[in-house]
Amino acid sequence: MSATLRIARLAAQDRAMSTRWDEFVLAHPQATFFHRSGWLRVIEGVFGHRGFFMYAERDGVIEGVLPLAEVKSRLFGHAVTSLPFAVYGGVAALNDEAAVALEAEAEKIARGQGAQHLEYRNLGPTRHADWPRQDLYVTFRKAILPDEEANMLAIPRKQRAMVRKGIKNELRAEIDAGVDRFFDLYADNVHRHGTPAMPKKY
Numbered sequence: 001m002s003a004t005l006r007i008a009r010l011a012a013q014d015r016a017m018s019t020r021w022d023e024f025v026l027a028h029p030q031a032t033f034f035h036r037s038g039w040l041r042v043i044e045g046v047f048g049h050r051g052f053f054m055y056a057e058r059d060g061v062i063e064g065v066l067p068l069a070e071v072k073s074r075l076f077g078h079a080v081t082s083l084p085f086a087v088y089g090g091v092a093a094l095n096d097e098a099a100v101a102l103e104a105e106a107e108k109i110a111r112g113q114g115a116q117h118l119e120y121r122n123l124g125p126t127r128h129a130d131w132p133r134q135d136l137y138v139t140f141r142k143a144i145l146p147d148e149e150a151n152m153l154a155i156p157r158k159q160r161a162m163v164r165k166g167i168k169n170e171l172r173a174e175i176d177a178g179v180d181r182f183f184d185l186y187a188d189n190v191h192r193h194g195t196p197a198m199p200k201k202y
Contacts, residue, residue: 003059005097007105010053012040021055024062025092030122034086035067042085043069046201049084052109056098064093066102070113080110081119085198090122 010017018037025031040051049069056064067089068082082089093099110118145151152160176182179200187197 005056005058005063005101007054007056007101010037010040010055012037012044012051020062021053021065024055024065028065028092028094030090031065031092032088034083034088034121035065035092039067039083039086043083046199047085050113052080052106054102054105054109056093056101063095064091064098064102066091066106068106068109070109070115077116078114079117079119080106080113080115082106082121086121088121090120 010021012018018040021037025035025037028035037053040053043049043051049071052068052070054066054068055062066082068080069084070078070080071084072078082091091099091102093102106118142154145154152163155163183197183200190197
């Protein structure tokens, strides 16, 4: 007889479980950077939203994760989302049993919190073709090849000319220990687009 699948909630202060969660995320092909456990601390600590980072576990082995957050907004309403401030979220599971159990728990949480809707931002196709969809986000992925020239040739001609111009003019990247320079550029850029900047501690 197989063990029962258990659904549990990740606590931000539980470092051991957070490590296990992240190990699962790093190994799962449908999980993204936004599935990482650190987002729980960001969502709760920076934005003040309530996080529900749920996982499915059997015999001490994680079989699926679903990061959720409750967002109450005058503009967008009251929602449980996977995941706000991120382009991806949704269930990352090893099997249908874990995925179904996590989705059922998400529905239970959304109803219990009185949310107007439950939103998933899945990387891949959803298992629910009948659910409403909004294609708000687009992903561009490109493999980085070991050969530098092969990478250059993979860039479309006009953009490649711009890259070569930057190289010719000795454009360089620099890693800065602080966030001040980045934040100033980021805030200026989003303000030009009419969008408020996220707080610096984000």
